[in-house]
Amino acid sequence: MASSRAVPFTFRGRRGSVEPGETLLEHLASRGLPTLQRSIRYHRPRAPFCGIGHCTNCLVRVNGEPNVRACRYLPQAGDSVTTTNAWPSPEHDLMGLLDVVFLRGLDTLHGFRRPAWATPVFQRIVRRLAGYGPIAAASAAAPPTATAPIDLDVLVIGAGPAGRQAGHRLADAGRSVGLLDRGVIAAPPDRVALFPRTTAVFLPPPHSGGDRPFEAVAFEEPDRGRLFRVRTVVLASGAYDASLLFTGNDRPGVMTADGALSMAPGERAPPFHRALIVGGGARAAEMLDRFGAHTEALVAPGPISPEVTRRASGLSVALYPRTLLLSASGRGRVRHVRLLSRGGGPEFSVAVDAIVLAHRRLPHAQLLFQAGAQMEWRGTAGSYFPVLGPGSQTTVPGLYAVGEVAGFSDGVAAEASALAAADAILGRNVPSPGVRAPDAPNELVGYYRDLLRFPAGLGKQVACACEDVLLEELREATARGYRGLEVVKRYTGLGTGLCQGRYCLPEALLILSILEARSPPEVGYIRQRPPVIPTPLSALAELPEPAPEST
Ligand code: FES
Structure with a gap:
């Protein structure tokens, strides 16, 4: 009621x-x-x-x-x-x-x-x-007026544990600190200026003149633009759950772990009764903790960790390690999945009503690309991460990356990276920011190599859900001689939709590395263009004129 x-x-x-x-x-x-x-x-x-x-x-x-x-x-x-x-x-x-x-x-x-x-x-x-319908009739609202720039010593982007740690220590030391986040910021740190429901959408490389070389453009929902002029930026934008390619991967009921959690916050029941969880690591264990009573089975592209096995056995959840998720089918929403062990054996079917993707986390790294930070490929995570120096400093002077966006997925290491960055900014002795897990080849490359041997069957393998680009089109582009992610993007339209390639490009990179017989770094990446989320023009129109040198 x-x-x-x-x-x-x-x-x-x-x-x-x-x-x-x-x-x-x-x-x-x-x-x-x-x-x-x-x-x-x-x-x-x-x-x-x-x-x-x-x-x-x-x-x-x-x-x-x-x-x-x-x-x-x-x-x-x-x-x-x-x-x-x-x-x-x-x-x-x-x-x-x-x-x-x-x-x-x-x-x-x-x-x-x-x-x-x-x-x-x-x-x-x-x-x-095409498209999502006509735009709204022009409103009679007054034209936007320019907002004043916000001058700070440090801008922390992301209010997760790592961002808050860094902001807290810097504010304690007397620095003027702004903390912005897309969500509501709970239990704010003292003496930190807060900007909730705000997203940094453009972080250009720093300009050389003046004592505040970074000019970050942000969008505060629902319609306000903000310009931050700062000496130093700490990027703590975190990570998100990746997509996966299989036939019917766009059926209603396929969702990321982030998506499942957002639809069932707190103790709420999720909108499914018998889900298939995809993943064999820490995120999958988290999903079992939260949705175990609503889970039918768990399938992993590679091995399943002992932690997940222990949790699943107490819940009577069937486990399928090193197994291909071939397809999802069902009218209206997912009703069945077709699976095949990578070790051999016949295909088999499992009745489920949702697929929760919890097999890998990817960094929100768009701002690092925009700022010109040097990035390196990490095979284990199947993604690009910033090259880091002491104190979690990127190759861009004054730009630090901490927590999950920098590859520190473990909570202790993420906190260490945040404190190391704060100390480096304060000119203190810099402790080690923590050790990123050693690199190894990405298991999904082998997984996709196995998957590509199978025909799509009845249904579509959607490589880019925003623009409805099919895996077939990537194959065709490669067959026509188009090579490299940027080129294939331009040819097919992959990665040009509203998600800005967050969900399709990481998978397409692995697929193209197989089709082109090159390593993912050789396949490259796209040029990351602003804004990182769709931003109303009225918000941009409110921004003050940028400094001439940075124009
Ligand atoms: S579910 Fe809302 S934007 Fe993806």
Whole structure:
């Protein structure tokens, strides 16, 4: 029953209410897994995937404004929320016929050139289908006025344990410190200026003049731009759960561990009853702790840790180490998965109603790329991390990276890296920032090599969910001689969607390294362009003029 503080709103014409601070997605997921979206090319149904405001699977329209993320939106009294880009509803969309007609993909680059007279017709149809609906009518709001820049000694980006440790120590020593985070900042450190629900979207390389060489652009939700001018930046932006390639990997019910947690905060029941957890390490153990009673089986690309085995045995969860997840199928949402042991044996099927991806964590490293920090490939994690010197200093003077974004996944090491960075900034003796785990080849390369031997079967292997780019298109690009991630991105459109490549590029990098028979560092990476999350132009229009030298 709704409390007296409940916030009333309507969703697709039905009345509902949320408690203050409850997101729209939390509310919807408490009634079952919602289908909110259709994919852009094939109009395949999509349900929330990442839960942290990066994918395109929970976009809704609020009071006429499109592209609002349900997982981040806190409904306001009287809001009218509707779904978008589907008719008559995201569950039953007539345009979903595209998915059936174009089983092997819709070639928007080369198709429909003949007969020539049909090309304009085709283009008109494509324009109608693509995108997420028209933009809202122009509001009569006053034009944005420039906000004053915020001058600080140190800007800490990310308010997780590592960012807070660093900010706390620096503020204790008398430095003016700002701490920003995309979420609400709980239990703030003393004497630190807080910027909650704020994301740094652009961190250009420092300019040489003046005593505040960094000019970081940030976006405070819902619509305010901020410019920070600072001497030093501590990046503690953390990590997120990666995606995985398999047939049907975009079915409703496939979600990351972040996504599962966001839909079932605290003690809430998740929107599934018998999930398949993917992963054999610490994150998978965490998922078993939280969702063990709602888990049917656990499958891992490689070995399963003793910790996970111990937890699973107490829960009667079936374990499948070194096993391929070939496909997920089911109308409306995932109902079955098809598995195959990498050691041999027949394929088999398991009935599940969700797939929770908890097999690897990737760093939120976009700002490091933007700032020009030198990055190195770490095979164990299958990602690029910053090259670090003493005190967690990157190769960019004045830019430090601490915690998970720097590759310190263990809590003790993450804290050590934060304190080392703070001490280095304060000019104190710098203790060791902690030791990153030794590097080893990525087990997913072998996993994907095995997977690529199997045909997709009935269904699509989606390499880029935002833009509906299929694995087939990566194969075709390679066969045509396009090499390297940046080139393949330009050719196929992979990585050009709203998530800015967070979920597709790391997997595509491993796949291309197999298709091109080169190591991932040779396949390279893309040029990381700002902003790191979609930012309203009105927020950017509020920013003061940058210093001439940094223009
Ligand atoms: S589930 Fe909301 S953006 Fe991914």
